[in-house]
Every structure is written in structure tokens, then in C-alpha cells.
Amino acid sequence: MSAAADPQGAGLRAWLRSPSPASTWQARAQRAYLGWVAFRANPIAMAGLLIVVALVLAAIFAPLLTGSRGLDPDLPNRLLPPSAEHWLGTDQLGRDIYDRLIWGSRVTLYIVGLVSIIVAPIGLAVGTLAGYAGGWVDTVLMRIVDIFLAFPRLILALAFVAALGPGLENAVLAIALTTWSPYARIARAEVLTIRKADYIVAAEAQGASTWRILRKHVVPLCLASVIVRLTLDMAGIILTAAGLGFLGLGAQPPLPEWGAMISTGRDFLYDQWWVPTAPGAAIFLVSLGFCLLGDGLRDVLDPRSGEA
Amino acid sequence: MTEARLLEVEDLRVTFRTPHGPVEAVRGVSFSLGRERLGIVGESGSGKSQTGRALLRLSARNGRVSAKKMVFDGIDLTNASERTMRRIRGARISMIMQDPRYSLNPVVKVGDQIAEAYRIHTGASARKARDRAMEMLETVRIREAGKVYDLYPHQVSGGMGQRVMIAMMLIPEPDVLIADEPTSALDVTVQMQVLALLDDMVRERGMGLVLISHDLNLVASFCDRVMVMYGGRVMEVLEAGRLHEAQHPYTRGLLNCLPSLEHPQHMLPVLTRDAGWLEEAR
Amino acid sequence: MTDTNSAAATGKLPAAPRALRATASALVSLALTFIGLTAITFVIGRVMPADPVLAVVGDRASEEAYQRVFLEMGLDRPIWEQYLTYLGQILTGDFGTSIMTTRPVTEDILRFFPATLELATLATLIGCVIGIPLGVWAAVNQGRWIDHCARVLGLAGYSAPVFWLGMLGLLIFYGNLGWVAGPGRIDIYYDGLVEDPTGVILFDAAWHGEWEIFWNAFSHLILPAGVLGLYALAYIARMTRSFMLDQLGQEYVLAARIKGASEFSVIWRHAFRNVLVQLITIIGLTYASLLEGSVLTETVFAWPGIGQYITTSLFNADMNAVLGGTVVVGICFVGINMLSDLLYRFADPRART
Numbered sequence: 055m056s057a058a059a060d061p062q063g064a065g066l067r068a069w070l071r072s073p074s075p076a077s078t079w080q081a082r083a084q085r086a087y088l089g090w091v092a093f094r095a096n097p098i099a100m101a102g103l104l105i106v107v108a109l110v111l112a113a114i115f116a117p118l119l120t121g122s123r124g125l126d127p128d129l130p131n132r133l134l135p136p137s138a139e140h141w142l143g144t145d146q147l148g149r150d151i152y153d154r155l156i157w158g159s160r161v162t163l164y165i166v167g168l169v170s171i172i173v174a175p176i177g178l179a180v181g182t183l184a185g186y187a188g189g190w191v192d193t194v195l196m197r198i199v200d201i202f203l204a205f206p207r208l209i210l211a212l213a214f215v216a217a218l219g220p221g222l223e224n225a226v227l228a229i230a231l232t233t234w235s236p237y238a239r240i241a242r243a244e245v246l247t248i249r250k251a252d253y254i255v256a257a258e259a260q261g262a263s264t265w266r267i268l269r270k271h272v273v274p275l276c277l278a279s280v281i282v283r284l285t286l287d288m289a290g291i292i293l294t295a296a297g298l299g300f301l302g303l304g305a306q307p308p309l310p311e312w313g314a315m316i317s318t319g320r321d322f323l324y325d326q327w328w329v330p331t332a333p334g335a336a337i338f339l340v341s342l343g344f345c346l347l348g349d350g351l352r353d354v355l356d357p358r359s360g361e362a
Numbered sequence: 363m364t365e366a367r368l369l370e371v372e373d374l375r376v377t378f379r380t381p382h383g384p385v386e387a388v389r390g391v392s393f394s395l396g397r398e399r400l401g402i403v404g405e406s407g408s409g410k411s412q413t414g415r416a417l418l419r420l421s422a423r424n425g426r427v428s429a430k431k432m433v434f435d436g437i438d439l440t441n442a443s444e445r446t447m448r449r450i451r452g453a454r455i456s457m458i459m460q461d462p463r464y465s466l467n468p469v470v471k472v473g474d475q476i477a478e479a480y481r482i483h484t485g486a487s488a489r490k491a492r493d494r495a496m497e498m499l500e501t502v503r504i505r506e507a508g509k510v511y512d513l514y515p516h517q518v519s520g521g522m523g524q525r526v527m528i529a530m531m532l533i534p535e536p537d538v539l540i541a542d543e544p545t546s547a548l549d550v551t552v553q554m555q556v557l558a559l560l561d562d563m564v565r566e567r568g569m570g571l572v573l574i575s576h577d578l579n580l581v582a583s584f585c586d587r588v589m590v591m592y593g594g595r596v597m598e599v600l601e602a603g604r605l606h607e608a609q610h611p612y613t614r615g616l617l618n619c620l621p622s623l624e625h626p627q628h629m630l631p632v633l634t635r636d637a638g639w640l641e642e643a644r
Numbered sequence: 645m646t647d648t649n650s651a652a653a654t655g656k657l658p659a660a661p662r663a664l665r666a667t668a669s670a671l672v673s674l675a676l677t678f679i680g681l682t683a684i685t686f687v688i689g690r691v692m693p694a695d696p697v698l699a700v701v702g703d704r705a706s707e708e709a710y711q712r713v714f715l716e717m718g719l720d721r722p723i724w725e726q727y728l729t730y731l732g733q734i735l736t737g738d739f740g741t742s743i744m745t746t747r748p749v750t751e752d753i754l755r756f757f758p759a760t761l762e763l764a765t766l767a768t769l770i771g772c773v774i775g776i777p778l779g780v781w782a783a784v785n786q787g788r789w790i791d792h793c794a795r796v797l798g799l800a801g802y803s804a805p806v807f808w809l810g811m812l813g814l815l816i817f818y819g820n821l822g823w824v825a826g827p828g829r830i831d832i833y834y835d836g837l838v839e840d841p842t843g844v845i846l847f848d849a850a851w852h853g854e855w856e857i858f859w860n861a862f863s864h865l866i867l868p869a870g871v872l873g874l875y876a877l878a879y880i881a882r883m884t885r886s887f888m889l890d891q892l893g894q895e896y897v898l899a900a901r902i903k904g905a906s907e908f909s910v911i912w913r914h915a916f917r918n919v920l921v922q923l924i925t926i927i928g929l930t931y932a933s934l935l936e937g938s939v940l941t942e943t944v945f946a947w948p949g950i951g952q953y954i955t956t957s958l959f960n961a962d963m964n965a966v967l968g969g970t971v972v973v974g975i976c977f978v979g980i981n982m983l984s985d986l987l988y989r990f991a992d993p994r995a996r997t
Contacts, residue, residue, distance in 0.1 A: 098792070098795065098796065197676055197680075198680070200673065200676075200677065201676065201677050201680030201681065201684075202680075204677045204680075204681075204974075204977065204978045204981060205681065205684075205974060205977065205978075206932070206933070206935070206936035206970075206973050206974055206977045207936075208936055208937060208939055208940075209936045209939065209954065209969075209970050209973050209974065210684070210970065210974075212939065212954065212955070212958065212966075212970070213685065213688050213966060213967065213970045214688060216688070216958045216963070216966050217688045217689065289802065289803050293803075293805050296805050297805065297807065297939075297940050300805075300807050300940060300943075301939075301940070301943065301955055301958075302959075303958075313805070316805075316807065316808060316811070320811065320944075323811055323814065323815055323819070324815065324819045327815055330808075330811055331808075331811075331812065331815075334804075334805060334807075334808030334809075334811070334812070335808075337805050337808065338800075338803055338804045338805065338808065341803040341804075341805075342799060342800060342803035342804075344803075345799045345802060345803050346799060349795075349799065
């Protein structure tokens with residue numbers, strides 16, 4: 055009955071489940087499908103995906119979801135408790151906390167996105183180069199990576215911001231500078247394990263250039279672990295950014311950055327507890343979402359590594 | 363010697379839950395074992411190892427074992443409590459695994475691992491267990507037992523590791539020993555030594571031995587009876603001496619795959635398989 | 645039978661030189677990391693600011709003071725020479741003078757450090773005592789609800805911002821319930837009564853038998869340590885679970901079961917012994933990251949530790965103090981990780997020889 059009602063769906067499923075794929079494209083689609091099936095069966099990972107999607111949607115549709123941009127002071131209405139009009143109350147300048155949280159999701163995504171596009175390519179490049187070149191290039195590059203890895207990240211970011219001056223961009227830069235090194239490690243490890251693999255030797259024997267091998271074989275293989283690691287690191291990035299904001303070194307007022315919101319709300323902790331608590335809950339939720347998503351992605355994409 | 367039935371198995375089934383639905387690894391295997399040497403032969407995936415593990419009720423977490431009858435020395439293994447099983451494991455039925463590099467605990471001295479096996483079932487003092495383990499190391503023909511006792515698994519060679527494994531599994535003097543591919547991870551030169559040792563120990567103690575292997579010749583030369591498995595099913599059970607009289611096409615196929623000096627063949631035939639063998643043969 | 649002797653021989657002989665070589669290479673990498681660390685703080689302090697002198701003297705300094713500091717910092721000399729001087733100063737424990745406290749930075753750090761040490765140590769202890777059994781428990785019950793709970797708790801502990809958790813803790817346990825003491829390290833009433841021999845109040849109070857002070861300090865300490873401990877717990881439980889799952893799938897665990905070992909013995913005597921070896925590095929990493937991660941917690945709890953010292957110096961543009969603190973925390977971080985690495989080599993027979 056159901057098969058007759060939905061022949062195309064059944065055909066697609068059969069195509070995706072067929073034990074002998076007819077083309078590489080079908081094989082790839084099958085792998086993605088099986089991954090998605092495994093991912094969907096994992097309620098924790100799905101919860102993570104849901105949170106992250108909600109964050110992205112909130113950022114995109116912020117103007118539709120809010121009544122104001124949460125920037126203009128409205129002093130008569132300051133420090134109101136949560137009500138029908140102000141779902142999460144208002145802060146010390148009378149701005150709606152809910153509005154500020156929604157707009158703050160843009161700041162968070164901005165930080166996360168910027169750090170990712172700085173960090174992943176640098177890490178990949180350094181790691182692949184070190185792993186593939188070997189010899190002294192490897193030694194020198196890995197020494198540098200080790201030095202950055204051995205560093206206390208938050209303190210180093212603090213010192214960077216101290217020298218560069220507070221601000222959102224400088225915070226991003228500081229976080230990126232302290233985050234890139236593990237990616238080089240991962241990429242290098244991947245390269246080393248596959249460099250000696252028979253199919254790479256075969257590709258070399260066929261006369262493939264180094265560049266081609268890197269592009270076609272090495273980088274795609276690293277990508278899975280890099281993506282997983284990046285998702286798992288998102289939580290750390292968000293927390294560091296919030297920490298810098300909390301210390302007053304990240305985004306500057308009146309920008310609705312969640313960490314900074316906690317910092318200004320701190321003075322009202324005992325009497326107007328919702329002011330600092332709400333943004334903290336937002337940070338918590340979003341970084342939890344990335345954690346859960348990363349965990350689920352790792353199970354699907356990178357079954358070899360138990361834990362990073 | 364009267365043939366005392368140590369182990370009787372009827373219609374043993376092992377099923378694994380997998381993301382792609384249940385997979386039956388063992389489908390209705392029946393056999394019995396006295397104080398004799400039974401060989402189980404089959405290619406990989408034929409269910410021979412799972413049969414061995416099912417006897418100890420140590421199938422993987424997602425596996426389910428069922429049998430019409432699985433009795434060891436009057437004890438019903440299908441219903442035995444976990445407590446009873448623990449008293450049987452090691453002490454009465456023991457098992458030697460394939461690769462000592464993985465089957466010995468890497469952070470415990472090999473001697474202590476042997477002594478532990480003894481202490482679990484006898485409650486002996488640490489000193490007594492140490493002495494027994496030392497004796498046992500000598501029994502499995504390890505020279506300088508005192509020195510070897512204090513080594514860690516990564517410090518011993520494969521052959522010596524497998525001797526340690528044998529010592530560990532035989533120290534509580536079990537009645538039945540299951541040897542799951544005991545030599546296939548070893549160098550060819552050491553294989554025969556380990557097998558000879560195993561043979562001696564089993565003979566001396568009058569144990570029942572289940573030797574699981576993919577090597578038909580080896581099984582035929584060491585065992586009294588040979589059970590051939592394919593696809594989780596028993597194809598045929600034969601006296602080892604009468605292997606050449608095998609009836610079943612699969613056994614014949616296996617025999618013909620082996621090169622022979624007496625009947626040289628230009629090309630070795632490829633094994634043909636028949637899906638019909640997997641049908642319920644009732 | 646030849647394999648018996650040769651294996652026994654190879655097993656024993658080269659142990660000593662190898663251990664020596666491992667230690668030597670650890671020392672070399674420690675030295676290199678140290679050079680890297682100082683090079684980066686040097687760049688941060690002397691090269692990146694538009695005017696490093698202003699960063700030290702502040703913008704209200706007289707022309708005369710400016711000139712004096714300019715020469716003192718050796719800014720007229722080439723960069724590599726400046727770096728070498730800087731390195732020499734650090735090696736002799738000279739981080740310059742703090743403009744905020746007008747004392748040598750080294751002296752300040754020695755005063756603030758014990759508070760951080762106390763906090764991080766108790767937090768790590770909490771993390772180990774609860775996290776390890778929780779991780780083992782979750783792994784043994786893989787896939788059951790207890791495992792899912794432990795997993796979510798682990799991820800939650802990792803995702804919650806510590807400064808926010810600290811504030812919630814203050815709000816609930818101090819503000820509403822009154823179970824613990826508030827911000828600060830000790831009530832003003834007791835302040836400064838015990839300071840020797842270590843500066844770690846809990847230890848000093850016990851040393852002098854001042855139990856009243858001990859309990860007061862403890863009620864101040866338990867909340868920040870609990871908050872940091874939750875983070876440590878989350879990480880340690882997570883790693884323990886994953887290591888344990890890995891070990892439980894190993895053949896030697898099956899072998900132990902075949903021997904008839906009890907479930908308790910299989911888990912703790914066999915699998916956990918292998919997990920413990922791996923956990924050494926993780927615990928070291930946690931301890932080190934708590935030393936630095938306490939920056940935010942210290943701010944929330946007004947905890948007079950090194951983290952707070954660094955942040956307050958930062959707002960007073962006290963660059964010497966910031967860099968001094970960074971270098972010290974960095975050295976501790978690297979040192980602890982190195983130490984746990986050595987300990988691991990010692991604990992794992994495979995790494996030892």
C-alpha cells in the first residue's frame with residue numbers, strides 16, 4: 055500500500071540501500087544517507103542540530119522576531135521583571151533582554167564563523183605541509199604548533215587583547231591565534247597515516263603530482279576530522295569569546311554580546327536575577343548545542359577516533 | 363575408556379542485532395564432546411568462533427544465544443546463573459584466544475596474570491599462586507621462568523605469549539579447553555612448537571579439546587573428529603582418519619583446494635558454494 | 645625455543661638509556677616551549693603596542709619618566725638584543741615593577757599564587773573523585789539511561805560558562821540558602837591571621853590548629869571550587885567513559901572473563917588499570933587548564949588569585965604585571981603537562997622501556 059502510494063520515495067530508498075552501488079556518486083550518496091540515518095537515530099545529536107539550527111534562524115530572522123534592536127535606552131522601564139510585554143524582563147537601561155538576546159545571536163555567529171574561516175585553513179595548510187614534506191620542515195612547524203598547544207589559551211587571548219586593545223575583532227583574532235594549532239596536529243596525523251598507504255603510493259606511481267595528491271586524497275580525508283573537531287571546539291570558542299566579553303575585553307557596549315550582557319548584569323544579581331541569568335542561559339544552550347552536534351557528527355563521520 | 367559426555371549441544375543459535383537487522387552467525391549447531399579432541403573447521407564468518415564463545419556464554423553484548431540443549435557435565439548452560447558461569451569459566455571450560463598481543467593485559471606482568479587465574483578459583487595466597495604460576499611457566503617450557511614472570515606482554519614474543527596464554531588458561535586445570543585459532547597469529551616456525559605443547563598438555567590431563575581453525579590439514583592431524591562448518595551450519599562431522607571419505611561437496615571442495623604432492627594438479631579448483639547448504643536441513 | 649631467551653634479553657637491557665633519552669627530549673621540548681612562550685609575550689608586550697613605554701608608564705607620566713623608562717627597556721637597542729635581555733630577566737625571576745602595586749611583579753605573584761593553587765587543586769580533586777567513577781559507571785552501562793545522563797551531564801558541565809555558573813551558585817547557595825560564604829577568600833574578621841608557611845589558607849589553618857579559620861576558609865572555597873570542579877568533572881568523566889569503552893572492547897577483557905574473573909575485577913583490575921594510565925595525562929591537562937581557567941571564576945568570586953591579578957592589572961594598563969602573570973601561568977601550564985607526560989611514561993610499561 056505505502057509502496058504503491060509513494061513509488062518514487064520507495065525507489066529512492068531502494069537506490070540508497072542497494073548493496074551494490076552502480077556509480078561512485080551512488081556510493082557517496084549511500085554513505086551520506088547511512089550517516090544521516092545513524093545521525094537521526096541519535097536523539098542527543100538531533101537535539102544539538104535543533105539548537106544550532108534555531109540559533110541560525112534566530113540570527114537570520116532577528117528583525118521579525120523582535121520588537122526593537124535592543125540598543126536604545128528606555129530608562130523609565132529599567133530592570134522590569136519578566137512579563138507578557140518583556141518576556142525576559144529589561145536590563146539596567148530599560149532595553150528588552152529578549153530582543154538583545156536574539157540580536158546577540160548574530161554576534162555569536164559572527165565570532166564563531168570568523169574564527170572558523172581563519173583557523174581551519176591555517177591548521178589544514180600547516181598540518182598537511184608538515185606531514186607531507188616531512189624532514190626539517192615537519193620538525194620546525196610541529197615545534198611551533200607544540201608551543202601554541204602548550205599555551206594556556208584564555209590567558210594568552212587575554213594578553214593579546216591587552217596589547218591590541220579591547221574590541222570584537224581583536225577578540226576574534228586572539229581566539230583564532232590560540233585555536234589553530236590542534237587543527238595542524240590533526241591534519242598532520244591524518245597525512246602521516248595515509249601517506250604510506252598503498253593507494254597513495256599507487257597514485258604517485260601513476261605520476262600524480264604532489265598538489266593533486268594533496269587536493270584529491272589528503273585534504274578530503276582530513277576534512278571529516280577537522281569538521282568534527284571544529285564543531286566540538288565551537289563551544290570552547292563561544293565560551294572564550296563570552297569570557298572575554300564578560301571581562302570587558304570583547305565586544306563593546308552597546309553591542310548585545312551575551313558575555314558582556316552578563317558582565318553588566320552582574321551588579322543586579324541578587325535583586326534582579328534575570329538580568330545576568332538570561333544571557334548566561336543563552337550561552338549555555340548554544341555551546342551545549344554545538345557540543346551535542348559535534349558529538350553526533352563524530353560518531354557518524356569519524357568513527358575511528360574515540361575522543362579528541 | 364567409556365565415552366563420558368562432557369558437553370552436549372543441540373540446535374545452538376547465535377543472533378546479533380545490527381543496524382541492518384538481525385544477523386544469524388550460528389544457525390542450529392549440534393554436537394557433543396567427550397574427553398577427546400574435536401576440530402571445528404570453516405572459513406571466516408562460518409560461525410566457528412561464535413560457537414566457541416557461546417559455550418562460555420561470552421558472546422558480544424548485541425549477541426543472543428539460544429539452544430534446545432547446552433549441557434556441560436550435568437549443568438544446563440542455557441539457564442545457568444552468571445555466578446555459576448563464572449565458576450565454570452576458566453576452572454572447567456577455558457579458552458585460548460588467537461593473538462597473545464591483544465589477549466594479555468598490557469599493563470599487568472604476565473606472571474601475575476597467570477597467578478590471577480589460579481587465585482580466582484582456588485582462593486590461594488598470593489605466594490602460593492606465584493609459586494604455582496612459576497611452575498606452570500616451566501610446564502609450558504619457558505626457560506628462566508623467574509625472569510619471564512616479571513615481564514610485560516609487550517616484552518615477550520608471540521610464541522612465548524601464546525605459551526603464557528596456555529599456562530594462564532590451563533592453570534585451574536579445566537575439563538574442556540577451547541582453542542580458537544591458537545597458532546594463526548604466530549610465525550610458522552613457532553606454530554608447530556605451540557601445537558605440540560598444546561597436544562601434550564591435553565593428552566596428559568585427559569581434557570576435552572575443541573580446536574577451532576580454518577586449516578583443515580592441521581585439524582585433521584591433531585584431532586579425533588572434525589566438524590566442518592559453513593554459514594553458521596554444520597556441514598559434516600567426520601572421523602579425522604576418514605577425511606578422504608567426506609561426502610559433503612563443501613568438505614570435498616575444501617580438500618581439493620589443498621595442493622598435494624601425491625596427486626599434483628595443474629590448477630587448484632576454486633571453492634564453489636551452494637546457497638542450498640544454508641537451507642534448514644531437517 | 646630460542647625465542648624465550650632473546651625476548652627476555654631485549655626486554656630488559658635498553659631500559660635505562662631509553663628512559664634517559666625520554667627525559668632529555670622532554671627537557672629539550674620544555675626549553676623550546678619556554679623560549680616560544682617568552683618570545684610571544686615579548687612580542688605582545690614590546691612589539692605589538694604602538695608605544696610600549698606608554699603601556700608601562702601610563703599616559704600621565706612626565707617626559708622625564710618616559711625617557712628613563714625608554715632607556716631602561718632598552719628600546720634603543722636592536723630587537724633580538726631586547727629579547728635576550730628580557731629572557732635573562734625572566735630567568736632570574738625579574739618581571740619588573742608593577743605600577744599598580746609599586747612592588748616587584750614577582751613578589752606580587754608569590755602572594756597571589758597560593759590562592760589560585762588552592763582553588764585549582766580542590767577543583768581537580770572534586771573532578772577526579774566524582775568524574776572517574778561516573779565515567780566508568782557510564783561506560784559499563786553503555787547505552788542505558790544512566791549512560792545518557794552521564795553524557796549529557798558531561799557535555800552540560802563543559803558547555804556552561806563558569807562565570808555564569810558561579811553567579812548562579814552565589815545567587816542560590818549564598819544569596820537564597822545561605823549555605824556557603826560569599827565572595828572573597830575568608831571573612832575580613834579572620835583576614836591575615838594565618839599566612840605562613842605556605843599561603844594556602846586551608847593548609848596553614850590546619851597547620852596551626854586554627855579550625856575555626858579552616859572552616860571559614862572552606863565555606864568560602866567550596867563554591868568556586870565546586871563550580872570549577874564541575875567543569876573538571878565533566879571533562880574527566882567524558883574521557884574516562886571513552887577510554888573505558890575502548891578498553892572494555894579489548895580482547896584481554898574477554899580473556900579475563902574467560903578466566904572466570906568477576907565483573908568487578910574485570911572492570912577495575914583489568915580495564916581500569918589501562919584507563920588510569922591514560923587518565924594521568926588528562927588529569928594533568930585538567931589541572932593545568934584550571935590554573936588558567938580560574939581567571940573568570942576568580943573575577944566572579946573576588947578571589948585574590950593570579951587570575952584576578954592579571955585582569956585587574958590589565959585594566960590598569962599594568963603591562964609588566966600582565967606579562968609576568970602570563971609567563972608564570974604559562975610555565976605552570978607547560979610544567980604540569982610535562983610532568984604528567986613523564987608520569988605517564990613511568991606508569992605505562994609500554995612507554996617505560
